[in-house]
Amino acid sequence: MSQKLTDAEIQTQLAQVPDWTLEGDRLQRTYRFKDFVEAIAFVNKLVEPAEAAGHHPDIAISYNRVIVTLTTHDAGGLTQKDFDLATQIANL
Numbered sequence: 390m391s392q393k394l395t396d397a398e399i400q401t402q403l404a405q406v407p408d409w410t411l412e413g414d415r416l417q418r419t420y421r422f423k424d425f426v427e428a429i430a431f432v433n434k435l436v437e438p439a440e441a442a443g444h445h446p447d448i449a450i451s452y453n454r455v456i457v458t459l460t461t462h463d464a465g466g467l468t469q470k471d472f473d474l475a476t477q478i479a480n481l
């Protein structure tokens with residue numbers, strides 16, 4: 390299991406993923422698309438990197454908006470896995 394990051398480590402990591410924000414002890418980004426079909430297409434693109442990492446985002450879909458939230462359930466907070474996946478998602 391990955392170790393929870395300290396507040397200082399989280400701040401350092403946040404600078405590497407500028408479009409993501411800290412929401413409590415979670416990392417979050419909202420994506421907006423043309424319509425529901427494009428939103429779902431994006432969600433489908435998350436499957437491969439998430440499965441490859443063995444790490445899975447929480448996803449909320451509302452028509453053309455997708456809110457991706459990252460946290461490590463096993464650790465009860467943010468770990469390096471969350472920032473690694475955020476980077477991969479940002480590079481899709």
Ligand SMILES: C[C@H](O)[C@H](O)[C@H]1CNC2=NC(N)=NC(=O)C2=N1
Nearest residue numbers: 443444445446460461462463464
């Ligand atoms: C056994 C398996 O690797 C774990 O249950 C993984 C699966 N995906 C996961 N995803 C996330 N976001 N947090 C976890 O703690 C987690 N645990």
